[in-house]
């Protein structure tokens with residue numbers, strides 16, 4: 001990766017700040033991160049134990065016990081809420097489609113039932129999401145900045161401008177286009193800005209697609225997405241009648257895009273919707289595929305802004321060229337990402353991360369493909 005350690009932002013040279021240097025050094029200190037991870041784990045287990053006690057016997061915890069009891073029942077309600085049921089139903093539907101398209105041996109179900117380290121991370125995040133606990137990771141990861149901003153905006157600055165459009169169909173289309181436009185740039189910045197890439201790479205560290213891989217994102221990446229996409233959308237307001245339909249569509253499309261199904265959707269996939277094959281190009285470790293196919297719903301933005309992959313490769317390898325994740329434990333890796341993000345934010349505003357000049361990308365790709373071929377022969 002093009003991490004030169006330079007302090008460039010456009011053409012401006014930035015001096016590394018003291019805090020940035022300190023944080024980057026901390027992110028490379030394994031013992032420090034291990035200790036932090038252990039402390040977080042202990043705090044997590046202790047809070048769950050306290051929540052459990054408050055649920056059974058709020059009396060022994062005094063007045064705070066009743067507040068905690070409410071919190072605990074809120075989490076249980078969340079686990080059985082209609083939102084969670086919808087999520088589980090959507091996953092079940094796509095798992096069934098995947099099973100039908102690929103057969104059991106190559107299916108996501110098989111991979112989920114026999115998980116490797118990468119898949120275990122996907123499962124853990126999925127379960128934390130269902131239990132309503134992942135939300136807290138997002139709130140805490142960015143010192144509640146994203147969460148509070150989003151609450152402020154959705155609570156006080158919502159304008160409902162969308163309602164000014166008379167036709168619900170036009171409202172829906174406008175909403176989808178605006179959402180996907182913001183999401184395209186959110187995603188592109190996630191690759192181009194050094195500090196954002198430090199956490200977006202967590203999504204790309206997945207080495208297998210299991211449908212639920214769609215939800216594997218670093219909490220800071222999600223907090224930044226909230227600031228960049230959810231907040232502006234909240235100002236515009238959502239077409240309520242169509243919202244459910246949009247959610248179902250987006251949810252199914254997102255899950256299909258994180259499967260190994262070889263669907264390119266023909267003309268539709270080249271001109272309108274991002275297909276599973278198109279998003280798989282985006283997850284390829286092959287340098288020739290980097291910086292391509294950022295869109296999630298529509299193909300237009302990639303075509304318009306020059307990041308559409310026009311080749312005919314069907315990529316079957318998922319992951320990063322140099323992958324340091326899925327090795328050191330779940331909390332450790334989250335914490336390391338957190339430190340790397342903060343370190344880069346305070347020192348390295350490079351806008352060229354993950355983008356190689358055409359000729360170098362070609363060379364690197366050649367080397368990558370040769371190494372891959374040698375591996376296949378060895379195996």
Ligand SMILES: [Zn+2]
Pocket residue numbers: 187190191200203204282
């Ligand atoms: Zn990406």
Ligand SMILES: [Zn+2]
Pocket residue numbers: 203214258279283
């Ligand atoms: Zn993805």
